[in-house]
Amino acid sequence: MNTEKSKFTFKGGIHPEYFKALTSEAALRKIEPPQYLFVPMQQHLGAPAKILVKQGDEVKRNQRIGEPNGHVSSAVHAPLSGKVSALTTVPTANGRLCPAVIIELNGNEESENYEPFKEWQSATEKAMLTRIAEAGIVGMGGAGFPTQVKLSPPAGKTIDTLIINGAECEPYLTADHRMMVEHAEEIHIGIEILRNVLGARTVRLAIEDNKPDAIQAMEKALQKMTGDVAVSVLKTSYPQGAEKQQIFSVTGREVPRGGLPMDVGCVVENVSTAFAVYDAIINGQPLTHRAVTVTGDAIENPSNLWVPTGTHYHHLIAACGGTIGHATKIIAGGPMMGFAVTGLDIPTTKTSSGILCLSNQRVTQYASQACISCGRCVEACPMRLIPSELSQFIEAEDIESAERIALLDCVECGSCAYVCPAHRPLVQHFRRGKGVVLVKRAMAAGKK
């Protein structure tokens, strides 16, 4: 194991103000559980899980309450013991509704774990993959792609490089940072397991150079690993944590347009996902808790919390001393790609990395002006698109032209809108344009 100190980066990107000091020193803290958990059945990309319980059922901690519904889906477990008080739908951070199980907690410590692997080194890949699927593990960096699917590349695709994403490039968020500092050893074992399952020759742990303590902790933990293992220190630049940009930064490989990381022999897993894999294999513990950063200038005590999924946002904000005055904007996730939420009765999920509460001073709300062709968006775009031109096509309802100049390649990282002096809502335009394209394609496919 060694450290690649040279500063890796990609073309484009921005350097926003990070505000990470608010919580980067705050150790992960367990919270008093709420009275109710509202556990969503879709905490992942793909079909919602099928509910396995009914109203009035007693459920134990770690008991499976939702099973995968199809290939790209994931299991859901009860984070804590209690009684199912209702099956319902809940609002989620992105504004949609989702089926959910409401559990009235009873404080019972009894749990229904999976059998831990005593000798995981000698376990088969299949057994471990099955466990990862059973444990409901999904990509915890944000997209929530079911991990067992990612770890099972189709025949003909060989994975030679496993990249563990510890970049955490979103401003404000420090959940992954604290996980690396406080759980380096567990993450190390998770990485070993992931490497075994994938049979990857090379392992790179990517961390931005603004987290020296995390780099140090992980270097120490990874010392024990043999083979081609290294901590890749990335230049601090947004979006260094975006999958395609990170693969380029670390390996110099470009994922082809419309392609997946496995097309260039890579799999990228978040550090928290590596922790969840460790927990599932070594402790038989399904994915039910995660680190959540609750922060922003409108939060009394910005903190990193260890949170059961299904906890309402207001409970977490209360656990951090509440808000200072009125929080004008509350964001699920970070300020660059997070969702502004309409209320606090939204439950956390396996992908909830942070809750950001901003006061009026920090809320930027502008009227859109005409593009002055300054070209700053072109420099900022990590996908090397022409955001100014794309947005003008979409404004003119010429979606076809926008599609021709690669609208669908946009990853919605927000770098363009961040630097636009004309305050154009570029990402909003692109989302709308993409929606039109996808609907058109679906209709065309339906006709055939």
Added chain:
Amino acid sequence: MKPEVASDLLVISSSPHAHDGSAVDRIMWDVVMALTPALLAAIFFFGLDALRLVGVCVATCLVTEWGCRKLMKRPSSLSDWSAVVTGLLLAFNLPPGLPAWMAVAGSIFAIAIAKQIFGGLGYNPFNPALVARAFMLISFTGAMTTWSKSTWPSLLTDHWVDTMTAASRDAMTTATPLGLIKEAIKSGEGLPSFTPQMLQDFFLGNMNGCIGETSALALLLGAAYLLYRKVITWHIPVAYILTVFVYAAVLRQFWPTESITPLAHVFSGGLMLGALFMATDMVTSPITKRGMLVFGMGCGVITMLIRTSKTGAYPEGVCFAILIMNAFTPLINRATRNQVFGSGGKKAG
């Protein structure tokens, strides 16, 4: 513009929820600041007459901008400073002693015809100040090319004219250096020789010309500020000036009797003003770095073609060169799009 937010509601909007704080009006204000050294140099060399022209142009541009927006029933755009920038740049492109009414006509043309008719800032295909200058050059040819003795830089020192014959001395005080050279080449007379002292005057701005274009030093100071503020990048100015330099060096090498030195080309006429402040106008120049290089080189070549043409009427070509390249900007943008990430060598579109 920050709309009022009801105090007890949550703001909902699409990501990103952060912004770097930049703004169009701040960019235009930076350009105004960057033009200040050249304004001071203009007053220093041409006296209060420079201030008169600047005042007339800026005031007329502002009034025209206000009136156009009113007529079009659009929100006022006075606060974005772009009309002030156009007024300043147009004034800088006018000869000292120009009648005020002509400056007024030019300013109205710049804002109403070259800018607001297209929809205002951001929509104009050509640089408004240069469109107005071209309009004035055609409409008021005499006045726009008259360099009267009374307005000749007050600090002109003897060395400037000592080297010349009485006839050329007389001509020198009523023409720009580039004008003189053009005449000399066309008539087959020898070129006036340039001493290092004269080149220094070129650099400082102690020569005849439009009020804001003469002092390379003041313009470079302003451009350094714009580079520092990241309002402009080096690409267009360097491509433009370097192209002029190389073109001039080649001419000087092969036709020494008909050519002045590359440095004399670089520091004379409107090249500095054009390359640093007019060609770099964001709205009318390309958005990609490669496009900017192409644009700058195109400006340089056309400028030199006009300057050194024996059949052409104009001694200076900066204004027309930039306008012609403005017309190519959409084409250049299209041809120089970045390769989309992951396209493996193929361009989108």
